[in-house]
Amino acid sequence: MYTVVPLLILFVLSSVTAIVFVLANRLLGPQAMTPSKLEPFECGVEVYGPVRQPLHVRFYLVALLFVLFDVESVFFFPWAVILKDLGLVAGVEMLAFLLFLVGALAYAWKKGALEWD
Amino acid sequence: MQAVFFWLFSALAVGCALGVVFKKNPVVSAVFLMGSMLALACLFLLLDAHFIAVIQVLVYAGAVMVLFSFIIMILNLPQEELPPLALGGTRAWGVAFGAVALLFLAGKFFPTKEGFMPTSRGFGDVRSIAVPLFREYALAFELTSLVLLVGIVGAVLLAKRKV
Amino acid sequence: MDFRVGLVAVEVALSLLALLFILLGAWQRPNTSPTGAWAVAVLALIALGGFSLSSSGIDGVARSFYGLVVSDRLGAFLGLFSLISGLLVLFMSPAYLSREGIHKAEYYGLVFLSLVGGFFMFKAASLLTLFLGLEVLSMPLYVLCGLKRNFGKSPEAGLKYFYLGAFFSAVMLYGISFLYGALGTVNLEGLAALAISSNRHGLMCAFGLALLLCGLAFKAGLAPFHAWVPDVYEGAPTTITAFMATFVKVAAFGALIRILFSLPPDILPVLKPFGWLVAVLTMFAGNLGALYQTNIKRLLAFSSIAHAGYLLVGLLSFNALGQQGVLYYLLAYTFMNVGAFAVVIAFGQRGEENVTLDDLRGMGLRHPFLGVAMALFILSMIGIPPTAGFVGKYYLFAAALSAGMPVLAVIGVLNSVISLGYYLRVLVALFMMPEARAVIIPPKGFGAKVAVAACAVLVLWFGCFVSSPIAAFQGAFSQSMLQPGTIARLP
Numbered sequence: 001m002y003t004v005v006p007l008l009i010l011f012v013l014s015s016v017t018a019i020v021f022v023l024a025n026r027l028l029g030p031q032a033m034t035p036s037k038l039e040p041f042e043c044g045v046e047v048y049g050p051v052r053q054p055l056h057v058r059f060y061l062v063a064l065l066f067v068l069f070d071v072e073s074v075f076f077f078p079w080a081v082i083l084k085d086l087g088l089v090a091g092v093e094m095l096a097f098l099l100f101l102v103g104a105l106a107y108a109w110k111k112g113a114l115e116w117d
Numbered sequence: 118m119q120a121v122f123f124w125l126f127s128a129l130a131v132g133c134a135l136g137v138v139f140k141k142n143p144v145v146s147a148v149f150l151m152g153s154m155l156a157l158a159c160l161f162l163l164l165d166a167h168f169i170a171v172i173q174v175l176v177y178a179g180a181v182m183v184l185f186s187f188i189i190m191i192l193n194l195p196q197e198e199l200p201p202l203a204l205g206g207t208r209a210w211g212v213a214f215g216a217v218a219l220l221f222l223a224g225k226f227f228p229t230k231e232g233f234m235p236t237s238r239g240f241g242d243v244r245s246i247a248v249p250l251f252r253e254y255a256l257a258f259e260l261t262s263l264v265l266l267v268g269i270v271g272a273v274l275l276a277k278r279k280v
Numbered sequence: 281m282d283f284r285v286g287l288v289a290v291e292v293a294l295s296l297l298a299l300l301f302i303l304l305g306a307w308q309r310p311n312t313s314p315t316g317a318w319a320v321a322v323l324a325l326i327a328l329g330g331f332s333l334s335s336s337g338i339d340g341v342a343r344s345f346y347g348l349v350v351s352d353r354l355g356a357f358l359g360l361f362s363l364i365s366g367l368l369v370l371f372m373s374p375a376y377l378s379r380e381g382i383h384k385a386e387y388y389g390l391v392f393l394s395l396v397g398g399f400f401m402f403k404a405a406s407l408l409t410l411f412l413g414l415e416v417l418s419m420p421l422y423v424l425c426g427l428k429r430n431f432g433k434s435p436e437a438g439l440k441y442f443y444l445g446a447f448f449s450a451v452m453l454y455g456i457s458f459l460y461g462a463l464g465t466v467n468l469e470g471l472a473a474l475a476i477s478s479n480r481h482g483l484m485c486a487f488g489l490a491l492l493l494c495g496l497a498f499k500a501g502l503a504p505f506h507a508w509v510p511d512v513y514e515g516a517p518t519t520i521t522a523f524m525a526t527f528v529k530v531a532a533f534g535a536l537i538r539i540l541f542s543l544p545p546d547i548l549p550v551l552k553p554f555g556w557l558v559a560v561l562t563m564f565a566g567n568l569g570a571l572y573q574t575n576i577k578r579l580l581a582f583s584s585i586a587h588a589g590y591l592l593v594g595l596l597s598f599n600a601l602g603q604q605g606v607l608y609y610l611l612a613y614t615f616m617n618v619g620a621f622a623v624v625i626a627f628g629q630r631g632e633e634n635v636t637l638d639d640l641r642g643m644g645l646r647h648p649f650l651g652v653a654m655a656l657f658i659l660s661m662i663g664i665p666p667t668a669g670f671v672g673k674y675y676l677f678a679a680a681l682s683a684g685m686p687v688l689a690v691i692g693v694l695n696s697v698i699s700l701g702y703y704l705r706v707l708v709a710l711f712m713m714p715e716a717r718a719v720i721i722p723p724k725g726f727g728a729k730v731a732v733a734a735c736a737v738l739v740l741w742f743g744c745f746v747s748s749p750i751a752a753f754q755g756a757f758s759q760s761m762l763q764p765g766t767i768a769r770l771p
Contacts, residue, residue, distance in 0.1 A: 082251055132345055267423065
């Protein structure tokens with residue numbers, strides 16, 4: 001429990017800092033909302049439509065592949081910790097696991113799922 | 118001290134979950150969902166389940182939320198299209214039933230005086246997860262690879278334009 | 281305790297076969313069918329089926345993977361049924377796939393992966409294995425249902441099945457988490473310590489068990505969780521519909537058997553009224569719903585709901601007759617259902633046309649082989665001797681009578697009478713109505729005909745020669761579990 005206390009302190013401090021800055025800006029700063037003040041300032045381009053344009057479905061494919069391989073990589077952490085103790089058994093287990101996932105990667109690659117077009 | 122944090126993060130998790138349901142803008146809902154996931158990760162930390170907490174942040178608050186926001190962008194529902202949350206007919210029954218069930222269960226489960234049980238040394242770290250995962254539950258680990266394989270094949274088959 | 285990978289050799293072989301076909305799908309030339317690989321798969325499934333059959337003769341219970349998987353005769357029999365279902369579907373598939381323009385070797389890979397999941401469901405000795413098996417079974421099916429991306433109802437079926445399936449997986453997992461919280465273990469032996477009338481833990485147990493059973497009831501298509509069945513069965517490719525209607529039922533009922541027979545005996549009086557209600561609801565929902573259908577795939581979907589109800593009747597009687605009956609009926613149901621769907625495929629045209637009752641008019645006389653086979657399957661579904669369906673139903677209802685549930689048996693028989701209303705409509709359309717279509721396109725598909733012939737012969741065979749399978753099925757339960765709760769006392 002007490003090992004996470006520094007983490008909590010960090011969490012609280014960062015939250016408080018963020019809230020204080022936003023509130024201070026809102027409370028102390030002058031507020032004159034003329035149309036020209038609401039324009040993009042110094043950076044960005046002129047607004048010419050809603051920002052939420054439909055994305056192409058291939059984004060979804062990339063995101064999904066990312067999640068699946070992310071989940072795969074999660075299993076490597078505990079495996080790396082235990083490898084010395086379990087030895088060959090853990091090695092064989094991971095090879096069996098990887099056989100299917102490398103197969104899946106090869107499949108996705110050959111199908112062109114990793115290419116943009 | 119622990120009880121305070123427990124109630125704090127529990128309230129945060131439940132509040133964010135309610136936000137997911139009641140916010141009409143799906144992007145806002147997604148952000149609330151992320152808040153809920155992070156609060157859950159904090160609850161795992163309180164339970165000394167450090168590794169699970171990290172995974173919760175990495176996989177759920179990280180990867181899964183990326184997927185969610187991509188899907189929201191792909192579907193891109195204009196805000197007007199979402200119907201208002203009316204409480205009528207089936208939904209009213211559902212809410213009523215859910216509320217009764219919740220109160221019933223809460224009444225049964227909550228009066229606990231046990232508090233937090235002390236944990237053994239090394240509980241919840243990577244090693245304590247790893248040993249059973251690769252010994253007693255090795256089969257579950259291998260089956261996961263099959264699930265991931267199907268996920269990848271299915272995504273390519275169904276979402277790829279030219280297969 | 282050890283891994284003992286040899287005990288899951290069938291599952292390992294199926295997984296590797298699945299991987300092979302998936303990779304083949306990436307490397308095959310466009311618009312070709314993998315005939316050689318298909319033949320290998322057929323031979324492999326026959327070999328694995330033979331292996332399951334031979335291992336079904338061995339008495340005793342063995343555990344593997346630190347007790348996560350149990351290998352016994354029940355598992356071997358259910359595995360055999362699954363492999364038979366898979367093999368029949370394999371025979372129907374090439375002609376159907378080339379007609380529908382699905383030139384994908386991944387199709388076979390996903391079917392094999394689904395089989396692997398089913399095996400782990402009914403060989404589960406732990407709720408964890410059961411859940412993961414369910415996921416490995418379901419996820420390929422979600423993809424397969426939506427495989428015909430350009431046919432309107434197929435993506436809808438895939439999506440509907442996926443959303444509802446994911447929801448019920450979550451419900452089931454929630455239930456398992458409650459059971460784990462109350463019992464401190466996910467092993468099925470641990471369920472014997474379940475006590476729902478004791479204290480605070482009792483409520484957690486009851487809640488968890490209820491959610492777990494809801495999840496399985498969804499997979500089995502039991503009322504009130506049956507609403508997805510007609511839509512999904514209609515939209516899915518017909519071969520996959522046949523696969524789902526038979527194999528998924530086998531897997532779901534296998535898992536139900538594992539759980540119900542792990543419960544302590546004093547829970548049964550509490551559980552039985554609910555089961556009774558679900559069985560009655562399921563039978564009526566299936567049979568009354570089917571009365572209104574004109575699409576043959578939807579009609580068979582509703583009829584499969586009704587059959588799940590009959591199976592539950594046998595399961596609820598908790599006696600030797602019921603156990604034999606459930607296994608016999610699962611086997612008979614596999615043959616008659618796959619056969620009926622194979623006939624539907626043979627009569628159909630590209631894009632799932634000609635699958636309404638009107639389209640079938642007069643086709644029985646035009647194509648006597650298919651017509652007579654369909655009549656046989658329909659008679660078996662009604663439960664008319666000398667078909668396998670009759671024997672199965674007889675055992676199920678006799679079990680209900682001997683278990684002191686005469687009302688349930690009477691309701692079952694009443695439902696069989698109701699089912700005449702729509703089954704006879706199919707027969708009338710096939711044989712007693714003038715042909716509807718001006719241009720008759722001859723049904724195609726050699727493989728489908730092989731499947732139809734095999735199913736027809738086996739429906740008759742198991743309708744006439746009853747004693748040896750019944751004796752074998754009796755043995756399936758005698759070793760591992762005769763009474764609820766006995767599984768806990770096993771080594």
